[in-house]
Amino acid sequence: MPTYPQIILKPGREKSLLNRHPWVFSGALEHEPGGIAPGAVVDVTDASGRFLGRGTYNPASQIRVRVFTFRDEALDADWFRQRLREAEGWRRDLLPPDTNAFRVLFGEADHVPGLIVDRYDRGLVVTFATAGADYLREIILEALIDACRPDWIMERSTGGYRKEEGLPPRVEAMYGDVPDEPVRIRENGHAFLVDVRAGQKTGFFLDQRESREALGQMARGRTVLNAFGYSGAFSVYALAGGARRAVTVDLSEDAMSLARQNHEINGQAVEPADLVIADIFNFLREDKTDFDLIVLDPPAFAKSKAALVRATRGYKDINWLAMRRLPPGGLLFTFSCSGHVTADLHRKILFAAALDAHREVQILRILGHGLDHPLNVYHPEGEYLTGFICRVGE
CATH class of the missing domain: 3.30.750.80 (RNA methyltransferase domain (HRMD) like)
Incomplete structure (x- = not known):
């Protein structure tokens, strides 16, 4: 087995690794040899030389080492x-x-x-x-x-x-x-087209599978607004679940073309008015359609901690607009895909939006990553998707 350069921690800084957290920050290091290529494999030891883990090193990052294994085994x-x-x-x-x-x-x-x-x-x-x-x-x-x-x-x-x-x-x-x-892929029996070369993320929002399924189970007889709709996947599930109508709104013309194709390959007839290229904030203020189920699945408003205050305001505004548009008994599926917006902060945003909208709001179900996007209990930073199904009252 090859030998690897050693990164030595300061005395007393080994606790996080003993607790199996995979990140080693720069402030924990006592010694890091020079000349290690960014990304090269290294060993991490405590101050006494005891092996703690093996991972990759980046001198340009505050996260100096990302641990792949806590065992003495080759990363081959x-x-x-x-x-x-x-x-x-x-x-x-x-x-x-x-x-x-x-x-x-x-x-x-x-x-x-x-x-x-x-x-x-x-x-x-x-x-x-x-x-x-x-x-x-x-x-x-x-x-x-x-x-x-x-x-x-x-x-x-x-x-x-x-x-x-x-x-x-x-x-x-x-x-x-x-x-x-x-x-062409299949998800829970539904067909979707995925642009693997240039589509958003890796082509499809795989992490929302279970949330789409939940919506399909609650959509019967409802008029659904799918905001930030991208490929129209929530709308496909809604119509398959018996929704009277599903309207998809997105700023991207390419997204609306993809959404139309996804409806077609699932045998769903949609009108041009059901695929809207628009800013959703303006749409919610100006459109007069009576929706009784709204999906808010925006992009990450908070891509950094520095952007969190402005992002929180954006999340509150969009939820406030949606709550005001829903009739008593309407359902709101609301999501945040930013790791900086914790589930607790997301709840507080909903509280503030409901208060300003003068509406009673009940959380019916908590949503999150699909099961193929697991959360490592030793690495809570990996949680990024939070969601709630809410019933909006008087």
């Missing part, structure tokens, strides 16, 4: 193959059989920091979010091909994490013939 292709097989195996066991798109591996939640792997039928979309995952890219690619047996692999390494890690964005085909046309 075999190690990654084992992780991938385990991660995909239990997901296939638990997900519905009529679903062929899901998250295969979710970073720290699956003990592989910085690596995101999503399956879309016979192919994979992969994100290398950190210097460590990027450094191990070729080893990981070998493991992906062996463990997951994909026809193709598309890399979509973009976003704020890459920038924070000192990495440029990278979007390219890694393996096989990546389709130029949208890939």
Whole structure:
């Protein structure tokens, strides 16, 4: 087994690793050797030299080391193959059989920091979010091909994490013939088209599977507004669940085209007025349709702690507008996909919105990540999606 450079912690700073938290911050370090390439594998020891964990190192990040394992084992292709097989195996066991798109591996939640792997039928979309995952890219690619047996692999390494890690964005085909046309997937028996090359996130919001299913179960007889609708997935579930009408609103013309196609391949007839290209804040103020179920699934308003105050105001305003539009007994599905907006803060935002809207609001159900986006109990920072089903009263 290879030997790795040693990162030594200050006395008394080993507690978080003993508690299996995978991040080591710069302030905890007593000694870090020079000349280590960003992303290279290192060992972390306490002040006495006791081995604590093995992970990847980035001198440009406040998170100096991201720990992959607390065991003395090589981080080689075999190690990654084992992780991938385990991660995909239990997901296939638990997900519905009529679903062929899901998250295969979710970073720290699956003990592989910085690596995101999503399956879309016979192919994979992969994100290398950190210097460590990027450094191990070729080893990981070998493991992906062996463990997951994909026809193709598309890399979509973009976003704020890459920038924070000192990495440029990278979007390219890694393996096989990546389709130029949208890939057709199935989720809970519904069909969707996914643009794996240029769609939002990795092409589809896989983390909302269970929330869409919940909406489908409550939509019967209702007129539904799907705000920030993107591919129209919530609307597809709503109509399949017996909704009278589903209106999808998004700023993107491409998103509305994709939503229309998704309705068509599910045999759902929709009118042009049901696919609206508009700013949702203006739409909620100006449109006169009587909606009795509203879905708010906005993009991350708070992409950093510095943006949290303004983001909180935005979340409050959109929920206030929705509450004012709903009749007594109307349902509100409201989400935040920002890790900086905790479930507790999200509740406080709903409280403030309800108070200003002069409406009674009951939380019927708490929503979150789908089961293929697990939360590592030792890494609470991995929680980013919070949601509530609310009943809006008088």
